Amino acid sequence: MTSQSTAVPTDRGDLDVRPGGTRPARPAGSLRQRAGAGRAAGFAMALPPILLIALFIGFPIVLAFAFSLGFTGGLNRTIALIGQNVHEAQGGPTFGAYADMFTNPRFLGDLAVTVIVTVVSTAVVILLAAGIGLYLKFVGGVIGKVLSALAVIPLFIPVVIASWAILGFYSADGFLRSVAAQLGVDFPVWSFTMVTVVIGSVWTSLPFATLLITSGLQAVPQAMIDSARDAGASFWRVVISVVVPMAGVPIIIATTFTAIGILGSFTVPYFTGPNSPNMLGVDMSNYFSAFNQPQQAVVMAFVVFAIASGIAAVYVWANFRSARESGAV
Known part of the structure; x- marks a missing residue:
């Protein structure tokens, strides 16, 4: 009785020899496509919380940092009008508020x-x-x-x-x-x-x-x-x-x-x-x-x-x- 051998598919396109016959192994390109699709799906699943953090945490941080450097326009205009001792940027950032605090x-x-x-x-x-x-x-x-x-x-x-x-x-x-x-x-x-x-x-x-x-x-x-x-x-x-x-x-x-x-x-x-x-x-x-x-x-x-x-x-x-x-x- 002769034994039948079974070959494991590789990225080189080797034949898959099985008792039912032979068929070509899945090409390397399809494997890479599946891997890319998996990464894309994972990124899509992680994207909503990232966008939420960026919108409700990241953007306010950037806005507040700009306000500390004297950029009082846009969304910072109202608080700049109400607040006291506000240093406004004149053509560039100002560190007047930082100088106030560190002195x-x-x-x-x-x-x-x-x-x-x-x-x-x-x-x-x-x-x-x-x-x-x-x-x-x-x-x-x-x-x-x-x-x-x-x-x-x-x-x-x-x-x-x-x-x-x-x-x-x-x-x-x-x-x-x-x-x-x-x-x-x-x-x-x-x-x-x-x-x-x-x-x-x-x-x-x-x-x-x-x-x-x-x-x-x-x-x-x-x-x-x-x-x-x-x-x-x-x-x-x-x-x-x-x-x-x-x-x-x-x-x-x-x-x-x-x-x-x-x-x-x-x-x-x-x-x-x-x-x-x-x-x-x-x-x-x-x-x-x-x-x-x-x-x-x-x-x-x-x-x-x-x-x-x-x-x-x-x-x-x-x-x-x-x-x-x-x-x-």
Whole structure:
């Protein structure tokens, strides 16, 4: 009995030999056409959200940037007529609004406070989330589950309610001062200070960072940890040399998301922070509505946008590195 051979079609147009006879393989041109049609269909499916983002986000950003450079015509004409201290372009862009803000001591102080609060709050959030994740990874048990559950609770509490609770908790007649007074201790009043802004920022940002970092740490193979321990590595050597590098991408992503969220926050600093200095999210709202200086408010917005873009670049790098390690690129 003779066996029948079967040839796999190739791009060169080889014959497809099968028990039922022979027929020519599909030519390479048709394969390329199908691939092109698939790419076109995918682009058509992705086009509506892209157009939506371009129309409702991209175009207003371009319009606002032109207004910050003094282009007050067209769609910017109405706000330029209503606003005060508006710098108009004379044949070319003007940086008068930027010069106003970067020579304004109030803006420089608010910018410094915004950066400091963002750095401090992000560091505290990442340390707490990493601590909870490491405890779950190496110890676990009931305490670890309780810690992870407590860290996620702020996710289900509205920011406004949490801000008012924090404000009352650290006020002059709040819980901490009342307990400290019973012990003869004069506890400081933290309401309407940047301390409560940091506490509120940590409270609202901790759940997401905990979920992301904990999942990243749990994905580290236990065999790698056991091998390092067998080689005589201490706990901290295992954490620094094995766990953190292997969970580095989730940690970086959590850090960037936390920093961007705190950088542009409004509710927490508005309710719990002082009138001055305060974060730029509150300050640009005051300049736009209370001071009627929309051009200066737009300048603040683009300063925040520039800082956030720098943070986002780290996020894009982390995603690219993760995709490259997984073989997607």
